[in-house]
Amino acid sequence: MEEKSSLKNLLKEEERPGNGTDHNTMGSSVLSLSLNNSGQPLNQMGMLRIKLEEAKKENEILKAMLTQVNEHCTVLQNRILFEMQQHQLSSSNKNNNHQSQGKIQGLEKPVLHTRQFLNIGDCSSVSEGYTENVEKKIFGEGEMNTKIALHEAKCIEDQASEVTCRRAKVSIRARSDFSLMGDGCQWRKYGQKTAKGNPCPRAYYRCSMGTACPVRKQVQRCFKDETVLITTYEGSHNHPLPVAARSFASSTSAALNMFLSGSLTSSGGSTTLPNSPLFSSSLSSISPTAVATFSHSATCPTVTLDLTHPNNNTNNYLHFQRATTTTTSHPLFPLPLHGHPHEGLPLLCSKVPTFLDKNLALVDVVSEAITKDPSLKAALFSAISSLTADPQKNSNNLSQHSKSSSGYDPCSKMPAIPPHQPYTTELI
């Protein structure tokens, strides 16, 4: 920052009339050239070069800042992960009966299962080496050994119960004017069925973003209230998600995270949890008044996010924006940090100059909020998990979308939504 201000001061001095004779900086050769020729265009070119150099320096500073912010996010993520592991270990020691019951039902799965759901990440993360270095700074060598052992155990456990995880479902109830909810993914309809007890047909969709992606969703209108759209997601994506879908996935996975991590005392039936600080902070990215219902059968745990909770005010609307390639695709849901900071921002700021400034200001706000509000850490963790799962792939994905000449529109294959028109889902 000091470097930036000094450069600005330098530039101001050079801009002063009659002050172009004494330069000993990087811009001196350019300015002397322009003075020798005394040509106006050359003088302007010199100024532009100085500004270019200044922009480069500024870019370096901003890159460093972004790296720092990303590092802080990783630190927070790992600390939260560690705390949750510690919490689970202690709780499992205290209550063996509870744990054995959970094992029978396949519900003891901690964070990594949820990360697998909706493609939030896996054990072999690209940034694992980097993360490990950061973790050593935080936890120290002794704790790191414990943590690595825990991590390896979790990976083994993760593979063993993958089938159960794949069957985990997240069901979302929301009021919608349209027959599909914009979640950022591309879906291909493969069937429709009229279920017993509901005259409204249930549509079956398969994710068409990746080759043989196992994720499916069912969409059905509520029989009692046809304005309510029930969307049920099942499976885990085997491909990088677009920004919009990652935002959505982080929110839904936060709910499932709570469920699968055993943080709830649900015992076979269903549990409604509207006011848990950890969960509500995550869910608030969808709706501040959303209510979650947790239930599970023998093989298929389900989390229902009810976004139709009646105590919302009239302004509580979700604006599902149709993401496009040529503009900055704003999130479907407002998340603190959006997109991978290293690759995403330069891409965006090249198109929208003010975007970077807004994000840097946002970084300060978020940093302060994280410090003050512990519950926000949990929400941030779920969001960051989706962003840091595979940065390389995600950035490539983002780049491909931006390079596409035809324009990338994740909602383009949703005929129920009128083209070129943002649609809203009402939260009552």
Added chain:
DNA sequence: CGAGTTTGACCGGCGC
């Protein structure tokens, strides 16, 4: 012509 949708047929799980 390719991609997506529609729709009847088919399959497997589950309860009786």
Added chain:
DNA sequence: GCGCCGGTCAAACTCG
């Protein structure tokens, strides 16, 4: 074993 029901398949159809 039988029938019901949810989920999936695949051929026909539609659309851009």
